[in-house]
Amino acid sequence: MPRQTYRGGYIVSTYTYSAGPGMLPKEVxxxxxxxxxxxxxxxxxxxxxxxxxxxxxxxxxxxxxxxxxxxxxxxxxxxxxxxxxxxxxxxxxxxxxxxxxxxxxxxxxxxxxxxxxxxxxxxxxxxxxxxxxxxxxxxxxxxxxxxxxxxxxxxxxxxxxxxxxxxxxxxxxxxxxxxxxxxxxxxxxxxxxxxxxxxxxxxxxxxxxxxxxxxxxxxxxxxxxxxxxxxxxxxxxxxxxxxxxxxxxxxxxxxxxRGGVEAMERLNRKKSEVVYSFLDRSNHFSSLVSGNRRSLTNIPFTTGDSEGDAAFQRFALERGLVELGGHRSVGGLRASLYNSMPLAGAVRLVDVMREFEEETYVSHQNI
CATH class of the missing domain: 3.40.640.10 (Type I PLP-dependent aspartate aminotransferase-like (Major domain))
Incomplete structure (x- = not known):
């Protein structure tokens, strides 16, 4: 269940993709x-x-x-x-x-x-x-x-x-x-x-x-x-x-x-597949890992350059998506989808990436 905050006069759902400390269940x-x-x-x-x-x-x-x-x-x-x-x-x-x-x-x-x-x-x-x-x-x-x-x-x-x-x-x-x-x-x-x-x-x-x-x-x-x-x-x-x-x-x-580890693994596979599927199709975001060695819980990705990565972090933060920066040792972007992250959090991340593409790339191409 997402948490809601006010940003720019609007109520937005807040998700944290921190690699740790990670998101905790709101109910807990x-x-x-x-x-x-x-x-x-x-x-x-x-x-x-x-x-x-x-x-x-x-x-x-x-x-x-x-x-x-x-x-x-x-x-x-x-x-x-x-x-x-x-x-x-x-x-x-x-x-x-x-x-x-x-x-x-x-x-x-x-x-x-x-x-x-x-x-x-x-x-x-x-x-x-x-x-x-x-x-x-x-x-x-x-x-x-x-x-x-x-x-x-x-x-x-x-x-x-x-x-x-x-x-x-x-x-x-x-x-x-x-x-x-x-x-x-x-x-x-x-x-x-x-x-x-x-x-x-x-x-x-x-x-x-x-x-x-x-x-x-x-x-x-x-x-x-x-x-x-x-x-x-x-x-x-x-x-x-x-x-x-x-x-x-x-x-x-x-x-x-919620069904134990088996249920968590099924959910984590769904969440990661939502994000990986978008990254594999995107013209402006790319996954840093391919094939069956991909993590179910930690997804590093990039726009291709540090300025684009920083711009996306700011864009996402304005829309309630927190802690999407990569580890300080490697930079880039990273989304951690631990057990407490609902499927809606993965879907929301993809929606914001798609919105960023349209506003940053498509609109600029039309100028």
């Missing part, structure tokens, strides 16, 4: 609003509620139950709720999974490179290049990883707009950064040793990170307490991001009420 935010003043006790906000209280423990328990149900997480996997974003996991993973101190990483862009950079502080990194095919999508050669502790993949590349469509069988632990596609498409948890994700795209607000880890990979190592996965298994070590966890639990309920 309205529900949360009621708890900002009163949660467990009259006059005590959810923001003030102790993480050790019985009421908040119900939130923690429900959050884990819902995630396990939505993703099909078996009991031999632990679910850890941490802070520090996915970026902290770039260090925690090699610290906790090291045995021979050799790690393999599939290089698919900015975030995989950042993960590799931190892993190199703890051992040797073997870099694997992805195999990209228009018809078959994106994969990698599993034979490239030999004598390593794990192989790391970024399942969906938020900046580059690509996604893995084929994950080979491996006899070593697979570690997946699922920050931008968790709950947006089906993930077979048991294919992976570790799945981690920042919450601020499909789960809830910023400040929360989930780590799903096979229990046999949790080692008792001589690490600082917070940085050890063993310290977090089946308990809250310290004060967590309580408000983010409460909101996440409500978002997971919202997803369940």
């Amino acid at each position: 935010m309205q529900e949360i609003q009621q708890h900002l003043l009163t949660f467990e006790y009259e006059g005590v906000s959810i923001l003030e509620t102790s993480h050790r209280s019985e009421a908040f423990q119900h939130v923690v328990d429900s959050l884990e139950v819902r995630l396990r149900r939505l993703m099909g997480i078996p009991r031999h996997y632990a679910v850890l709720w941490l802070q520090g974003g996915a970026t902290l996991q770039f260090s925690m993973i090699p610290m906790n999974l090291s045995r021979c101190n050799r790690f393999a990483y599939v290089d698919t862009g900015v975030w995989s490179k950042k993960a590799m950079e931190d892993a190199r502080r703890f051992g040797e990194v073997e870099v694997i290049q992805p195999i990209s095919d228009e018809a078959d999508g994106m994969s990698f050669d599993s034979r490239s990883a030999q004598d390593v502790d794990y192989l790391h993949v970024t399942l969906n590349n938020t900046i580059e707009g690509t996604r893995f469509t084929n994950i080979p069988e491996m006899d070593i632990p697979l570690v997946a950064d699922a920050s931008s596609n968790i709950l947006a498409e089906k993930i077979d948890v048991e294919r992976f040793g570790v799945i981690y994700a920042g919450a601020q795209k499909n789960i809830g607000p910023a400040g929360l990170t989930v780590v799903i880890i096979r229990r046999d990979l949790i080692q008792s190592l001589s690490l600082p307490s917070y940085l050890s996965y063993a310290s977090h298994e089946d308990k809250l070590l310290n004060t967590p991001a309580t408000f983010s966890m409460f909101t996440a639990e409500r978002v997971l309920k919202w997803i369940e009420d």
Whole structure:
């Protein structure tokens, strides 16, 4: 359901296409609003509620139950709720999974490179290049990883707009950064040793990170307490991001009420197809990714030059479309269509792109 604001004397529907923090369901935010003043006790906000209280423990328990149900997480996997974003996991993973101190990483862009950079502080990194095919999508050669502790993949590349469509069988632990596609498409948890994700795209607000880890990979190592996965298994070590966890639990309920991950994936395919179909036909906008490796949730595109991209951002903002700029490292344009973005938001984006074409190009040609 879009939000409405006044612009230029008119009511317009507002959509945010931010890559993160991403759009949240309006229904969830309205529900949360009621708890900002009163949660467990009259006059005590959810923001003030102790993480050790019985009421908040119900939130923690429900959050884990819902995630396990939505993703099909078996009991031999632990679910850890941490802070520090996915970026902290770039260090925690090699610290906790090291045995021979050799790690393999599939290089698919900015975030995989950042993960590799931190892993190199703890051992040797073997870099694997992805195999990209228009018809078959994106994969990698599993034979490239030999004598390593794990192989790391970024399942969906938020900046580059690509996604893995084929994950080979491996006899070593697979570690997946699922920050931008968790709950947006089906993930077979048991294919992976570790799945981690920042919450601020499909789960809830910023400040929360989930780590799903096979229990046999949790080692008792001589690490600082917070940085050890063993310290977090089946308990809250310290004060967590309580408000983010409460909101996440409500978002997971919202997803369940709408049919779960399968329904979200169907909707995300429809939304992305609406935008990609327009970009493929347009004479003035173009997609930066083609074929079956295209992301369902992050769509980078361009007018062809930086001035045109900036002009479109201004044009879109005047019509209630927010955060359409590309990542600062690459520029251009980008639309993120996470779970909370309705189909109407994808349709509205296409309508505004079409309007921009007509006003900027067609009208100028007729002068």
